[in-house]
Amino acid sequence: MPVETIKWERGAVKLIDQTLLPHKVKFITCRDVRTLWRAIRTLQVRGAPAIGIAGGLGVVLGIKDSRAGTSRKLIQEVKKTAGYLASSRPTAVNLFWALERMEKVAEDNSKRPPYEIKKILLKEALRIIDHDKKSCRAMARRGAGLIRSGDTVLTHCNAGGLATADYGTALGVLFEAKKQGKKIKVYADETRPLLQGARLTAWELMHEGIDTTVICDNMAASVMASGKIDKIFVGADRIALNGDAANKIGTYSLAVLAKYHRIPFYMVAPVSSFDLRLKSGKNIPIEERPADEVRTVLGKQVTPKKAKVYNPAFDVTPGELVTAFVTERGIFRPPFARSLRKLT
Amino acid sequence: MPVETIKWERGAVKLIDQTLLPHKVKFITCRDVRTLWRAIRTLQVRGAPAIGIAGGLGVVLGIKDSRAGTSRKLIQEVKKTAGYLASSRPTAVNLFWALERMEKVAEDNSKRPPYEIKKILLKEALRIIDHDKKSCRAMARRGAGLIRSGDTVLTHCNAGGLATADYGTALGVLFEAKKQGKKIKVYADETRPLLQGARLTAWELMHEGIDTTVICDNMAASVMASGKIDKIFVGADRIALNGDAANKIGTYSLAVLAKYHRIPFYMVAPVSSFDLRLKSGKNIPIEERPADEVRTVLGKQVTPKKAKVYNPAFDVTPGELVTAFVTERGIFRPPFARSLRKLT
Numbered sequence: 001m002p003v004e005t006i007k008w009e010r011g012a013v014k015l016i017d018q019t020l021l022p023h024k025v026k027f028i029t030c031r032d033v034r035t036l037w038r039a040i041r042t043l044q045v046r047g048a049p050a051i052g053i054a055g056g057l058g059v060v061l062g063i064k065d066s067r068a069g070t071s072r073k074l075i076q077e078v079k080k081t082a083g084y085l086a087s088s089r090p091t092a093v094n095l096f097w098a099l100e101r102m103e104k105v106a107e108d109n110s111k112r113p114p115y116e117i118k119k120i121l122l123k124e125a126l127r128i129i130d131h132d133k134k135s136c137r138a139m140a141r142r143g144a145g146l147i148r149s150g151d152t153v154l155t156h157c158n159a160g161g162l163a164t165a166d167y168g169t170a171l172g173v174l175f176e177a178k179k180q181g182k183k184i185k186v187y188a189d190e191t192r193p194l195l196q197g198a199r200l201t202a203w204e205l206m207h208e209g210i211d212t213t214v215i216c217d218n219m220a221a222s223v224m225a226s227g228k229i230d231k232i233f234v235g236a237d238r239i240a241l242n243g244d245a246a247n248k249i250g251t252y253s254l255a256v257l258a259k260y261h262r263i264p265f266y267m268v269a270p271v272s273s274f275d276l277r278l279k280s281g282k283n284i285p286i287e288e289r290p291a292d293e294v295r296t297v298l299g300k301q302v303t304p305k306k307a308k309v310y311n312p313a314f315d316v317t318p319g320e321l322v323t324a325f326v327t328e329r330g331i332f333r334p335p336f337a338r339s340l341r342k343l344t
Numbered sequence: 345m346p347v348e349t350i351k352w353e354r355g356a357v358k359l360i361d362q363t364l365l366p367h368k369v370k371f372i373t374c375r376d377v378r379t380l381w382r383a384i385r386t387l388q389v390r391g392a393p394a395i396g397i398a399g400g401l402g403v404v405l406g407i408k409d410s411r412a413g414t415s416r417k418l419i420q421e422v423k424k425t426a427g428y429l430a431s432s433r434p435t436a437v438n439l440f441w442a443l444e445r446m447e448k449v450a451e452d453n454s455k456r457p458p459y460e461i462k463k464i465l466l467k468e469a470l471r472i473i474d475h476d477k478k479s480c481r482a483m484a485r486r487g488a489g490l491i492r493s494g495d496t497v498l499t500h501c502n503a504g505g506l507a508t509a510d511y512g513t514a515l516g517v518l519f520e521a522k523k524q525g526k527k528i529k530v531y532a533d534e535t536r537p538l539l540q541g542a543r544l545t546a547w548e549l550m551h552e553g554i555d556t557t558v559i560c561d562n563m564a565a566s567v568m569a570s571g572k573i574d575k576i577f578v579g580a581d582r583i584a585l586n587g588d589a590a591n592k593i594g595t596y597s598l599a600v601l602a603k604y605h606r607i608p609f610y611m612v613a614p615v616s617s618f619d620l621r622l623k624s625g626k627n628i629p630i631e632e633r634p635a636d637e638v639r640t641v642l643g644k645q646v647t648p649k650k651a652k653v654y655n656p657a658f659d660v661t662p663g664e665l666v667t668a669f670v671t672e673r674g675i676f677r678p679p680f681a682r683s684l685r686k687l688t
Contacts, residue, residue, distance in 0.1 A: 022648045187654075190638070190646065192536060192560035198638075198647040206648055214653045216536035216638055217562035218594025222659035225596065250562025252569065256604045257597065294534070294542075294560055297641040302534065303542040304366045304550055309558045310531075315566035 005162050006045055006053055008126060011064065013057045017044045018162055018196075022203035033062040033081055040088040040095075043194060047163020048237040048273050049132050052094030056125035058085045059102040063118060074114040078106045078121070090285040091246050091314045092237035093275040098128055129165045135270040136167035138328035143173030143233070143268055146326070149182040151230040154220060156189040157248035158200035159235030159268065169268040170233040171201065173326065175208055185211040187223055191248060192216075193293040193311065217250050224261040232258050236269040236325070243319020243336030244281025245269075249312055255321035264323040271327055276344045281316035289313045349506050350389055350397055352470060355408065357401045361388045362506055362540075366547035377406040377425055384432040384439075387538060391507020392581040392617050393476050396438030400469035402429045403446040407462060418458040422450045422465070434629040435590050435658045436581035437619040442472055473509045479614040480511035482672035487517030487577070487612055490670070493526040495574040498564060500533040501592035502544035503579030503612065513612040514577040515545065517670065519552055529555040531567055535592060536560075537637040537655065561594050568605040576602050580613040580669070587663020587680030588625025589613075593656055599665035608667040615671055620688045625660035633657045 003025065006015040013030040019042065020026050028044065030036040036058045039045050045054050062081030068074035082099040089095060105124045109117050147153070153174060160171035167175055177184055186205055191197035198214050205212040215223060223229055232254055239245040245267055258265040278284065294309040296302060303309065325332045325340075332339045347369065350359040357374040363386065364370050372388060374380040380402045383389050389398050406425030412418035426443040433439060449468045453461050491497070497518060504515035511519055521528055530549055535541035542558050549556040559567060567573055576598055580589040589595075589611055602609040622628065638653040640646060647653065669676045669684070676683045 023645065189562070190536070192534070192562060195646050198651070202651045203648050206651065212652060214638060214647050214651050216593070216655075217560070218533070218536060218597055219654065219656065219659075221597035221600055222593060222656060223654070225659070249560070249566060253562055253565035253597070253601065256565055256601055260600045260604070294558060298644045298646065300642040300644050301367065302539050302642065303558050304547050307542070307546045307550065307558050308556060310563065310567070311560075312563065312566060315563075315569070 003161070005050055005165060006057070007129070008057055008060070008122070013054065013061060015039060015045045015054070016162070018046055018200060019044055021199050030061065033058055033084060036061055037085060037088050046196070047158065048092035048094040048235065049164040049169070049270055050162070051089060051092055052098040052272055053129050053132060053165055055085050055095045055098040056102055056128040059099065060122050060125050063121065066114070068114050071110050071112065071114055071117060074117055075106045075110055078103055089287060091287045092273070094272045097272045101128065132164055132270065133166040135328040136164050136169070136172045139169055139268055139270065139326055140167050140172035140176035142331055143266070143326040144176040144180055146231065146266060147173065147177040147182055147184060152185040152187065152228055154187045154189070154223070154229045154232045154254070155201060156197060156234045156251055156254055157191045158196040160201055160204040162200050162204065163235060169235040169270070171204060173233055173268055174205070174210060178208060178210055185213070187213050187215055187229065189217045189220055189250065190214055191250060196248070220254060221257045224257055224263060229263055232263055232265045234267055236267045236273050237314060238284050239267070239269060239274045239325065240278035240281045240284065241276045241337055241340055242280050243322050243325070243334065243340065245317050245319070245322065246281060246284045246286065246314045247317065249315050252315035252317045255317040259321055265321060266324055266326055267322055268326040271329055271343055274340065274343055276340060281318065284316055287313040347505070349394055349509060350401070351473070352401055352404070352466070357398065357405060359383060359389045359398070360506070362390055362544060363388055366543050374405065377402055377428060380405055381429060381432050390540070391502065392436035392438040392579065393508040393513070393614055394506070395433060395436055396442040396616055397473050397476060397509055399429050399439045399442040400446055400472040403443065404466050404469050407465065410458070412458050415454050415456065415458055415461060418461055419450045419454055423447055433631060435631045436617070438616045441616045445472065476508055476614065477510040479672040480508050480513065480516045483513055483612055483614065483670055484511050484516035484520035486675055487610070487670040488520040488524055490575070490610060491517065491521040491526055491528060496529040496531065496572055498531045498533070498567070498573045498576045498598070499545060500541060500578045500595055500598055501535045502540040504545055504548040506544050506548065507579060513579040513614070515548060517577055517612055518549070518554060522552060522554055529557070531557050531559055531573065533561045533564055533594065534558055535594060540592070564598055565601045568601055568607060573607055576607055576609045578611055580611045580617050581658060582628050583611070583613060583618045583669065584622035584625045584628065585620045585681055585684055586624050587666050587669070587678065587684065589661050589663070589666065590625060590628045590630065590658045591661065593659050596659040596661045599661040603665050609665060610668055610670055611666055612670040615673055615687055618684065618687055620684060625662065628660055630659070631657040
């Protein structure tokens with residue numbers, strides 16, 4: 001992993017500003033919840049596991065200076081902070097998973113005095129980070145078993161160290177395969193509108209010395225047709241019981257193309273990205289982001305100024321197009337409605 | 345058609361610089377072949393029919409000041425100029441079609457004196473423009489019959505007035521449908537790397553008052569899955585006898601997605617875009633363009649500076665994914681190896 005994406009440091013959340021990468025490596029310090037909320041909203045920190053971590057730390061930020069005299073009052077503040085953070089981004093379930101976990105820990109300790117609950121919450125937030133690190137390594141080990149030396153892998157968006165507290169999800173698999181001495185090549189979709197593939201994934205892979213080729217999203221089909229791609233590995237932001245999975249816009253496109261070209265399509269995600277209360281992907285809320293993300297590229301206007309645009313940040317890949325899910329608890333194959341039940 | 349894309353004016357080729365659109369409407373004047381060659385190469389003029397026209401006018405530019413004392417010498421210069429212009433871009437066949445037409449006219453008139461051959465060549469180049477204008481209108485009329493009021497159409501790259509001397513190919517169909525009073529909506533892929541969809545297609549469609557929504561290329565699948573798209577209309581740069589068709593990179597991706605979503609996929613192109621000497625698309629040369637087109641967007645660096653990229657300008661859509669070709673001589677349906685024979 002090239003950098004530490006997000007951490008707790010001297011009473012504040014320190015994170016690398018991903019909107020400036022790869023040209024500028026700059027860390028920002030969030031000393032209050034509002035700043036952190038904005039960091040999540042504007043994608044200074046992004047990636048499903050990383051925003052889960054941000055959520056956990058955000059709760060700590062929100063209550064650390066609380067003067068609540070009773071535990072009941074403090075727990076109310078925890079819930080208010082969690083509710084506020086939950087409004088930052090709607091699709092990745094890890095955020096809600098982390099916030100619920102923080103709320104539960106507070107409630108489970110409601111008999112303790114406020115200063116103790118504060119300590120317990122910080123410990124829990126740090127445990128989420130630790131849990132994510134271990135999950136990354138476990139997913140990487142399991143996923144690397146699917147890679148043969150000589151494989152060329154296609155990936156989309158950024159499912160790397162920057163999306164997590166450690167190794168990444170889909171990219172973790174590739175880092176681990178490389179570490180095991182397997183020879184791999186990677187094609188990285190640039191991933192419009194915000195170019196996380198071109199900016200972040202290429203940066204991470206090149207940093208690890210992996211042979212990386214950046215393509216525009218619309219070139220993926222042509223590269224597949226030419227026989228260059230052996231496997232596709234991507235992350236996931238929210239997975240329903242039947243295997244329907246929300247991930248960065250364009251993932252669904254790749255999944256359809258993979259099926260047409262008979263290329264295995266793997267999604268790598270920690271258990272915290274599974275929302276098994278949802279029977280299908282139909283009810284996953286899809287975030288629509290500002291029109292100017294499409295109208296401009298890094299501040300440069302590309303469309304006519306008043307052009308109408310559509311800017312969904314995610315799409316849903318139906319489970320029937322997914323070859324398998326790689327998680328820290330194993331590799332899950334269809335039929336998902338049965339296999340994924342083990343995770344509930 | 346919003347502007348006159350390319351024309352002959354006072355002994356020079358005048359064309360709109362498409363690399364500056366939509367923010368700046370600037371015409372450039374090419375007084376010599378080298379300037380015109382560069383205009384084709386750098387996409388100041390682009391679109392298969394338009395570069396055919398540029399080729400024809402380019403031959404005139406190349407010989408208009410010739411001091412060749414004999415017809416034989418002049419015809420040699422015509423061939424040299426044509427050979428030079430042919431090296432500007434390799435994929436669209438219209439360029440070669442126009443250059444061959446110019447060479448043939450020169451040879452057919454080899455008995456005439458040089459000054460007469462010069463006049464005949466100019467007349468022929470203007471005839472190519474006129475021919476393109478008529479073809480556009482004929483394609484538009486035939487294609488509009490495929491559109492119902494209420495349809496939402498997806499298009500890719502720019503197959504509009506800017507790609508031709510008149511109405512456009514795929515967009516011509518939409519302009520004509522609108523003129524006939526049909527209500528239509530259009531989704532336009534932005535078309536990375538050079539964003540002809542975002543910059544040119546959106547500009548043309550908005551100018552004609554057509555309800556247009558720009559999307560990133562990787563959003564097309566999601567828009568199709570949502571049921572929003574009734575039909576897809578795109579252009580084509582070179583079509584082989586079996587219906588395999590080269591067009592802007594990303595077209596093949598759309599064709600696969602269209603098949604998966606059972607959406608009709610139409611390609612609109614004049615007969616001059618058909619290269620029926622080719623039995624299949626396998627032998628269509630695919631232009632690879634400079635890496636910096638992918639590494640940057642309108643001059644802004646998006647990847648790490650030394651990132652390796654792959655930048656094919658075209659892909660080949662297999663004939664089996666094409667619902668029909670709309671040409672000025674009719675609508676051609678599968679099996680293409682039989683139906684397209686009528687065009688030979």
